[in-house]
């Protein structure tokens with residue numbers, strides 16, 4: 001954000017936004033990488049106070065519900081199992097437990113950077129059962145699908161997945177009507193896979209402007225300027241402000257792989273509850289790789305800290321600072337709620353980059 | 361977690377569907393399974409070990425077009 005030309009662009013865009021904003025408005029983003037970029041670059045401090053930027057259910061770690069974490073804990077405790085997950089899932093608290101804690105108790109829980117690594121671990125350890133905790137949105141689900149397909153083609157029999165993938169459109173459609181949200185900043189990396197057209201229902205069906213945006217400060221400011229332009233002229237359109245990565249139709253190979261391996265299903269989101277067709281379940285042809293079918297899972301009925309406000313944060317109803325635990329009983333070192341775990345969680349981003357960025 | 365990182369394809373081993381990617385001097389492999397049309401020299405977006413998109417490296421052009429449309433230069 002340093003060059004003179006960039007600074008001039010930033011000034012132009014923030015002036016445009018201030019002058020064009022017709023009334024107090026709220027823009028929601030639904031992508032953890034946006035949450036982090038906005039906090040990190042202090043974007044809120046560049047905008048007029050009448051323009052609120054809030055975070056929605058855009059962090060896959062945060063939206064994974066406690067019952068699913070309980071299933072993960074049950075699987076990870078089974079003798080002989082090597083449980084694998086992305087690093088962020090390790091510290092998500094469920095009741096007074098977490099995968100990280102099970103690991104210190106001696107259970108074999110390993111962090112992987114790619115689901116492919118989990119499959120290789122299974123190939124390298126034929127005497128063990130390897131389970132991969134598959135979370136993530138449309139950006140990540142095709143990878144899991146590709147790994148299931150690889151496992152099938154290679155005849156790997158000691159590899160399964162605990163799937164908890166979620167898909168964005170149904171959740172946005174459930175959350176937006178009746179909310180305070182006037183316009184939506186759509187997730188660029190989800191759109192890189194789904195194509196921008198996947199978000200066309202927001203202007204068409206819900207009557208709210210939407211932009212697909214990248215993650216650099218200028219990307220985000222351009223995207224906000226387009227939303228403000230629509231809000232000022234009472235129009236609702238979809239603009240693709242990330243054309244260098246996002247096409248209209250997305251990555252068709254990835255989408256075909258997703259369709260081949262998964263079918264839509266209802267999913268429970270932390271903070272939003274159960275939403276029809278917002279999750280993905282393995283099709284019966286891939287049932288061999290479904291950990292829920294291979295193992296009898298005795299998941300404990302765990303309850304969250306009653307003071308945690310993650311649900312309200314994920315619905316954009318309160319700012320992280322409004323949670324009574326924020327910064328005290330809940331910090332990134334000792335998270336009490338899911339939104340404080342991943343650096344892309346709203347609470348973690350707010351904690352890390354401080355109050356200097358006015359949130360509301 | 362949905363972070364996707366840009367890199368440049370060095371070469372491809374199509375027998376195993378793996379590409380070597382250069383991330384600013386650091387080379388690592390990524391699967392081409394979800395982007396089989398990728399070629400050496402392409403700029404790509406990599407997410408959790410898979411190439412998910414090819415990047416059109418025209419950031420400046422994109423930005424100018426978008427801001428011009430807003431009536432800004």
Ligand code: SF4
Pocket residue numbers: 307308309310311313320323324325326327330331335336337338339340341347
């Ligand atoms: S501060 Fe912690 S407990 Fe409160 S909402 Fe955020 S993550 Fe949940």
